[in-house]
Amino acid sequence: MARKIAKEGKIDKMIEVVxxxxxxxxxxxxxxxxEKYIKLVFYCIAMNLKxxxxxxxxxxxxxxxxxxxxIPKEMDKGYxxxxxxxxxxxxxxxxxxxxxxxxxxxxxxxxxxxxEMKTLKKLNKYIVIAVNDKIYxxxx
Numbered sequence: 001m002a003r004k005i006a007k008e009g010k011i012d013k014m015i016e017v018v019x020x021x022x023x024x025x026x027x028x029x030x031x032x033x034x035e036k037y038i039k040l041v042f043y044c045i046a047m048n049l050k051x052x053x054x055x056x057x058x059x060x061x062x063x064x065x066x067x068x069x070x071i072p073k074e075m076d077k078g079y080x081x082x083x084x085x086x087x088x089x090x091x092x093x094x095x096x097x098x099x100x101x102x103x104x105x106x107x108x109x110x111x112x113x114x115x116e117m118k119t120l121k122k123l124n125k126y127i128v129i130a131v132n133d134k135i136y137x138x139x140x
Contacts, residue, residue, distance in 0.1 A: 008080070019135050042068055
């Protein structure tokens with residue numbers, strides 16, 4: 001997983017793991033479920049990458065907070081950095097998917113245009129929206 005993220009900037013392995021977790025949850029687990037729980041699952045997985053990455057949750061940047069940020073510890077190796085913006089919709093709210101994607105795109109655009117993020121030469125940006133137990137991913 002770390003190699004795929006570092007060399008290609010792809011988070012598909014992380015997505016597969018989280019998707020499996022969500023599919024195995026009970027309907028009762030989704031009562032009062034929200035965005036922070038999706039982020040927390042990703043964060044826990046990302047912490048397994050800490051030999052390669054600095055893992056930052058809610059990293060403060062100008063005018064906002066990045067949900068999850070992965071910064072290579074060894075920038076000189078040409079590894080990718082990754083920003084992930086999370087959103088969550090409850091079952092039956094699929095009709096709000098486009099609206100959430102648009103909101104997340106605006107946030108990622110704002111974050112990636114900050115001075116701090118402009119210093120990251122290879123930066124991949126992702127929107128991850130969970131609708132109950134299904135994950136929708138968009139690379140920006």
